[in-house]
Amino acid sequence: MSDAPADPRRERVDGAPRREQILNTAARLATVEGLDGLSIGRLAQATGMSKSGLYAHFGSKQELQLATIDTARQIFIKVVVQPALAAPTGVEQLQAACEQFLDHVEREVFPGGCFFSSVAAEVGGRPGALHDRIAREQLDWIALLQAIADEARDRGQLAADTDTAQLVFELNAVVVAANTGFVLHGDPTGLERARHAVHRQLKDAATTADP
Amino acid sequence: MSDAPADPRRERVDGAPRREQILNTAARLATVEGLDGLSIGRLAQATGMSKSGLYAHFGSKQELQLATIDTARQIFIKVVVQPALAAPTGVEQLQAACEQFLDHVEREVFPGGCFFSSVAAEVGGRPGALHDRIAREQLDWIALLQAIADEARDRGQLAADTDTAQLVFELNAVVVAANTGFVLHGDPTGLERARHAVHRQLKDAATTADP
DNA sequence: CCTACCGATCGGTAGG
DNA sequence: CCTACCGATCGGTAGG
Secondary structure, three states, rough: OOOOOOHHHHHHOOOOOHHHHHHHHHHHHHHHHHHHHHHHHHHHHHHHOOHHHHHHOOHHHHHHHHHHHHHHHHHHHHHHHHHHOOOOOHHHHHHHHHHHHHHHHHHHOOOOOOHHHHHHHHHHHOOOOHHHHHHHHHHHHHHHHHHHHHHHHHHHOOOOOOOOHHHHHHHHHHHHHHHHHHHHHHHOOOHOOOOOOHHHHHHHHHHHHHH | OOOOOOOHHHHHHHHOOOHHHHHHHHHHHHHHHHHHHOOHHHHHHHHOHHHHHHHHHHHHHHHHHHHHHHHHHHHHHHHHHHHHHHHOOOOHHHHHHHHHHHHHHHOOOOOOHHHHHHHHHHHOOOOOOOHHHHHHHHHHHHHHHHHHHHHHOOOEEEEOOOHHHHHHHHHHHHHHHHHHHHHHHOOOOHHHHHHHHHHHHHHEEEEOOOO
């Protein structure tokens, strides 16, 4: 949990390789300093290693950045996606995905908020391997929400004429906006508004036949 | 319009001071490279000046960055806010504000999309003068939308029990999400979804008494 | 995984 | 607004 373990060897005993420890630090740092602002020197300092020590693990800065994205993805899957998928399939799962996303922002899993929102803005307008990788992750997230929404509709929990792509666009929009507001203003108001919006959206799209 | 005017003296004739020309370039560059990635050397190259020539205009990088934000704000006011305020007060104006925002994204007024969305992600998690300035601009934009929404409600165009803060949060969320999608994927689909969402939101909040 | 080093670029200054 | 320069840091390499 701490930034710099008192005794690095204890990490080894846990079986957590040094590489993962470095990448965890890198992923959290990148949400504050950016993927580019994450310099090898700074990361070396943050992990208590020398710069060339890092180059033993990663051949180049871009390799480090790509590995960092992959680590962030794994963290996101573990703390957002998997808990969401543990919810009952359908509307509940869709709501859980939004809720878990908001929770991971509020719990500050990454100090700079959602890793992918943060980094997407950085590489959005710049072509290259980082851009392509981040764009793909974003599409995967949307595709996941859509698959859940489609399932909810197929199960008759959402109206048959629900435009699930539109619904998912709007759900993602409000949770991401909440992330931005929380990071920029340190204010959870947006998180509450997002929860409110998600709840209403799902209620509005739900099949009205209750009896 | 062009990145590097053939004859810089023509700009002078127009009465556009060199400083403004530099800052216009800086504002557009910052949406791609970031406010930090915008180095003095790169900006010097982009404007055809020497580094120390820039220091004659701006005492430090932070001064340049703050001046760049101010220029971006003026551009935003000119291309988004003022056209929106030209629309009839009330719901139409609220719709116009959203529409003008989406238009300025689609027209690529800034090559990296909305300046403030881009920069907010960069400085969001970092304390300092840049953060505070960007946070203020974001609050101003939300306050503007809210003032318009309140007016629309006071005029009876929106239901009296409309939660305008919630409405504005959701409107802003979808237009910003459209910006992100357009920049990241070069795909206008999100812009259409945002227009659709804005239209439906305003329709839902409208007073149902039509006859 | 380290020390020691490379050329390039960073923000910034002196002096004009 | 320029040339010429400063120390610091960048990404990366040699050699171990």
